[in-house]
Amino acid sequence: MLGPSGSGKSTLTLCLDGLIPHLVEGDYSGQVTVAGLVVKDNPVHVLAQRVGLVFQDPEAQFCTLTVEDEIAFGVENLCRAKEDIEVAIDKSLATVGLSGFRKRSLTSLSGGEKQRVALASVLALEPQVLVLDEPSANLDPQGTAQVFGLVRRLAAERQHTIVIIEHKLDELIGWIDSVLVLGEEGRLLLTGEKRAVFYQQADALAAAGVWRPQTVELVQGLREAGWEVPGCPLTVEETASALAETPGLVDRLRAWEREETPASQTANQSEVEPLLQATELTYVYPGSDPAAPVLREVSLALPKGSFLAVVGANGAGKSTLLSLLSGVLRPPRGRVFLEGWDVATMAPRVLTAKVGHVFQNPEHQFVSDTVAGELAYSLRPDAGPRALARLTRAQRGLVDVWLERLGLSALAEANPFSLSHGQKRRLSVAAMLIRGQSVLVLDEPTLGQDEAQAQLLMAMVEEFRARGGSVIMVTHDMRLVAEHADLVLVLREGRCEYLGGPQALFGREDLVERAGLAMPPVGRVSAALRVLANTPTGLHTVEAFLRAAGRNLRGFGEGLGDRGCGHA
Amino acid sequence: MGAAMRSGQVYLLHRVNPCVKLLAAVTVVVVLTFVFDPLTPAIVLLLTLLAGRFLGGLSFAAQLKPMLVFFIAGLAILVANILFNKENAVSPAVVDLGFLRVTRAALWAAGSLWLRLLLFALVSLVFVKTTSPQDFILSLVHQLKVNYRVAYGTMVGYRMLPLLVSDYHTIRAAQRVRGSSERSGLLHPWWWLRRFAIPLLAGAVRRASRVAVAMDARAFGAFPERTYRVRMRVDGKDLAFLAAVLVVLAVVVAGTWVAGVARFTVQ
Numbered sequence: 001m002l003g004p005s006g007s008g009k010s011t012l013t014l015c016l017d018g019l020i021p022h023l024v025e026g027d028y029s030g031q032v033t034v035a036g037l038v039v040k041d042n043p044v045h046v047l048a049q050r051v052g053l054v055f056q057d058p059e060a061q062f063c064t065l066t067v068e069d070e071i072a073f074g075v076e077n078l079c080r081a082k083e084d085i086e087v088a089i090d091k092s093l094a095t096v097g098l099s100g101f102r103k104r105s106l107t108s109l110s111g112g113e114k115q116r117v118a119l120a121s122v123l124a125l126e127p128q129v130l131v132l133d134e135p136s137a138n139l140d141p142q143g144t145a146q147v148f149g150l151v152r153r154l155a156a157e158r159q160h161t162i163v164i165i166e167h168k169l170d171e172l173i174g175w176i177d178s179v180l181v182l183g184e185e186g187r188l189l190l191t192g193e194k195r196a197v198f199y200q201q202a203d204a205l206a207a208a209g210v211w212r213p214q215t216v217e218l219v220q221g222l223r224e225a226g227w228e229v230p231g232c233p234l235t236v237e238e239t240a241s242a243l244a245e246t247p248g249l250v251d252r253l254r255a256w257e258r259e260e261t262p263a264s265q266t267a268n269q270s271e272v273e274p275l276l277q278a279t280e281l282t283y284v285y286p287g288s289d290p291a292a293p294v295l296r297e298v299s300l301a302l303p304k305g306s307f308l309a310v311v312g313a314n315g316a317g318k319s320t321l322l323s324l325l326s327g328v329l330r331p332p333r334g335r336v337f338l339e340g341w342d343v344a345t346m347a348p349r350v351l352t353a354k355v356g357h358v359f360q361n362p363e364h365q366f367v368s369d370t371v372a373g374e375l376a377y378s379l380r381p382d383a384g385p386r387a388l389a390r391l392t393r394a395q396r397g398l399v400d401v402w403l404e405r406l407g408l409s410a411l412a413e414a415n416p417f418s419l420s421h422g423q424k425r426r427l428s429v430a431a432m433l434i435r436g437q438s439v440l441v442l443d444e445p446t447l448g449q450d451e452a453q454a455q456l457l458m459a460m461v462e463e464f465r466a467r468g469g470s471v472i473m474v475t476h477d478m479r480l481v482a483e484h485a486d487l488v489l490v491l492r493e494g495r496c497e498y499l500g501g502p503q504a505l506f507g508r509e510d511l512v513e514r515a516g517l518a519m520p521p522v523g524r525v526s527a528a529l530r531v532l533a534n535t536p537t538g539l540h541t542v543e544a545f546l547r548a549a550g551r552n553l554r555g556f557g558e559g560l561g562d563r564g565c566g567h568a
Numbered sequence: 569m570g571a572a573m574r575s576g577q578v579y580l581l582h583r584v585n586p587c588v589k590l591l592a593a594v595t596v597v598v599v600l601t602f603v604f605d606p607l608t609p610a611i612v613l614l615l616t617l618l619a620g621r622f623l624g625g626l627s628f629a630a631q632l633k634p635m636l637v638f639f640i641a642g643l644a645i646l647v648a649n650i651l652f653n654k655e656n657a658v659s660p661a662v663v664d665l666g667f668l669r670v671t672r673a674a675l676w677a678a679g680s681l682w683l684r685l686l687l688f689a690l691v692s693l694v695f696v697k698t699t700s701p702q703d704f705i706l707s708l709v710h711q712l713k714v715n716y717r718v719a720y721g722t723m724v725g726y727r728m729l730p731l732l733v734s735d736y737h738t739i740r741a742a743q744r745v746r747g748s749s750e751r752s753g754l755l756h757p758w759w760w761l762r763r764f765a766i767p768l769l770a771g772a773v774r775r776a777s778r779v780a781v782a783m784d785a786r787a788f789g790a791f792p793e794r795t796y797r798v799r800m801r802v803d804g805k806d807l808a809f810l811a812a813v814l815v816v817l818a819v820v821v822a823g824t825w826v827a828g829v830a831r832f833t834v835q
């Protein structure tokens with residue numbers, strides 16, 4: 001199930017297991033039938049044995065303290081006998097591959113393990129339908145791989161009907177049968193077999209701001225450039241073989257490698273004075289064990305106008321590094337320098353005027369009752385709640401320009417908490433950028449955002465960069481890394497495992513795996529194609545791939561986008 | 569099956585039924601509330617410390633360190649009594665500096681109050697540190713017949729407390745980055761408070777409603793009763809523990825009374 005944020009996907013999932021209309025109030029019309037039961041005529045506890053729901057935030061769906069108690073919870077609610085409960089716990093833990101975890105405390109689990117326990121706790125009720133509402137949204141790539149691996153196994157067993165909501169489904173595309181797309185205002189936009197939806201309705205999806213598989217974007221881009229890519233490939237493997245069979249493409253890529261590679265690798269910025277610099281930065285939280293620092297000897301230099309992506313598994317020290325670089329946490333003396341000044345000795349007021357730090361949850365940074373007030377406060381923090389009234393004419397104009405740019409002019413007087421998730425996020429970024437800082441630090445800014453919202457946000461960030469700003473961003477989205485970053489810092493257990501360009505990083509599969517990262521989908525297509533046809537590696541984005549392929553001058557295929565696939 | 573099999577604990581205090589343990593703790597606190605000499609609470613304090621160490625497996629340091637604030641409070645109580653105890657005028661002085669008389673009555677009253685304060689704190693601490701919250705909640709449902717919906721609501725609240733604390737720290741850091749100065753906090757205290765309270769509450773309410781949906785989706789509250797994988801029971805060991813606590817308490821109080829130390833009135 002796909003659709004932009006706020007299109008009603010989560011509401012629809014609540015309709016499937018009867019929480020709507022039985023427990024959530026509202027106007028309800030029409031009829032939902034699940035596994036032969038009319039939802040409106042059956043109580044929630046009966047439906048709970050047919051439909052299992054797993055939600056996005058693992059912290060906000062547990063109600064006990066240990067794994068076994070959490071799984072027992074639902075079965076106990078159904079008044080099952082003690083022996084049956086024990087059997088249900090063992091069986092569902094085995095299904096999710098966590099048999100040894102029975103006695104563990106929930107707080108000791110990683111994000112991926114928590115989501116598997118959440119899944120086990122609904123599997124214990126033996127539902128026929130599993131509904132997963134953005135199960136990977138709060139997970140790092142490793143956790144996502146764990147959960148998706150489990151979903152793939154369940155899908156392959158064909159015991160359950162699975163409904164999954166995600167903003168990005170590249171990893172699961174091979175296991176999906178059909179796609180349902182909700183549009184604005186909760187209307188059904190499209191539904192059908194996956195190849196038909198992704199290949200024949202591509203324009204409608206793009207217009208609705210809905211994600212499309214990277215493989216589809218690649219194939220369609222190649223077709224527009226005149227390459228006759230056969231079939232309608234969706235998975236990485238399908239796409240690689242389709243590209244290998246595309247007339248002339250493999251030869252073109254090999255030729256590109258001979259011409260281009262030396263030139264693209266000589267991009268060198270080491271001559272430039274770094275804007276932000278960290279030297280052998282080690283950090284221990286006050287009161288923690290000095291022998292187990294969160295960061296160990298991390299060094300980096302950020303040139304003006306560059307984009308540094310900080311990646312790594314959860315708990316690797318990414319957010320701590322960000323906080324030390326932006327001065328939210330005070331770094332040790334002589335370790336972090338901004339424009340040559342030691343950050344440890346800078347006054348907070350001076351530092352915040354130079355470095356903007358956008359936190360994960362935009363709500364945490366809101367200070368005002370109105371959207372305009374948020375922007376005004378950044379310009380006059382000393383005026384507190386009266387910032388808007390104290391602005392100069394020029395500052396007032398600047399606020400208006402930013403409101404216009406954000407598309408929030410009509411909502412200038414609205415409360416920031418009433419905005420949509422994407423609007424909140426962009427407002428929090430704008431509240432940082434309006435002060436004209438030289439460094440912008442972002443902590444997983446695209447988390448939980450749909451395709452269109454994420455693109456708008458990245459456009460803001462790129463515009464800031466085009467005006468000479470430097471960006472440091474923590475993200476789990478390797479596609480963003482491949483498309484935007486010119487430097488990547490890989491953290492693993494507090495140590496710097498890699499610092500360099502994204503091309504070289506994705507070329508080292510051992511490192512990507514060891515650091516708990518995932519290859520971007522197009523990168524995997526490129527790697528698979530190399531195995532098949534010995535083409536060059538290093539094509540990790542659609543853009544890079546299309547640039548390497550260029551236009552096919554030999555054949556001008558017509559109507560290639562409408563090949564008769566998808567009606568199977 | 570009781571607490572013993574759940575937690576695999578060898579120490580007695582971890583295995584005693586939480587409600588029985590609570591009853592024992594409350595009895596100690598109530599009885600000592602009406603004993604107004606320093607010696608009786610001192611003896612019970614020592615016994616609790618030993619029980620915490622040898623029946624509960626808590627090191628002395630682990631028991632005493634969290635009580636630092638109560639040790640400091642003792643000083644305040646002492647100073648207040650030296651200066652303001654109404655019997656100071658008639659009581660013999662232990663130390664007489666001329667301008668300051670430290671009387672026997674003042675030391676007696678301060679000691680009694682302080683040691684009881686320490687005792688109540690230690691009894692609570694040993695109870696909390698030897699009781700799994702999950703077992704306690706179950707025991708409330710099984711022994712005290714608390715409605716299970718209320719009990720599970722309490723447990724969810726307990727789960728959320730650490731999240732609220734970490735949210736608070738994040739919000740503070742996030743707000744600092746906005747360039748807010750302490751001065752504007754002093755000028756607009758109400759506005760300042762709201763800046764923390766609103767994001768904190770918004771997050772807590774959202775999380776709570778999500779948990780509620782997740783619980784309902786697993787048939788929570790479907791029937792007036794539900795079954796339990798683990799049923800908390802009261803057995804011979806629990807009754808023996810309660811009896812032992814009562815006997816020891818009675819012996820200590822009777823002993824100090826016979827020795828002429830214990831007093832049951834303030835005077």
